[in-house]
Amino acid sequence: MTTTAEALSAQAAQLPPAERMEVVERILDSLDQPDAALDALWATEASDRLAAYRRGEIKAVALSDVIAKYQAAAQRT
Structure with a gap:
């Protein structure tokens, strides 16, 4: 510093x-x-993920499951 x-x-x-x-x-x-290039990358990523979900390539995960996973990981550290 x-x-x-x-x-x-x-x-x-x-x-x-x-x-x-x-x-x-x-x-x-x-x-x-704001970063237009970064925003564009995230928009593409979100669009790609939604398309994969709609094609059945990925499944949704309940928010409560995600939170529980990270709470359990935090308790282990």
């Missing part, structure tokens, strides 16, 4: 929790910029 980042991090650590969360949200928002 650069000295500037270290200094900012140290300053942020001194803030009350609510203000630290505000800083975090602003930083995350600054990283969440």
Whole structure:
């Protein structure tokens, strides 16, 4: 980490929790910029997955099953 980042991090650590969360949200928002190329890749992926589902090549999985799988994995670590 650069000295500037270290200094900012140290300053942020001194803030009350609510203000630290505000800083975090602003930083995350600054990283969440639209990327047309990435959006196009995801659109293609979603379209391909839907087509495969409709052809019967893949099956849907219940959300509750997915959550249970990852909760079980988290408990093992």
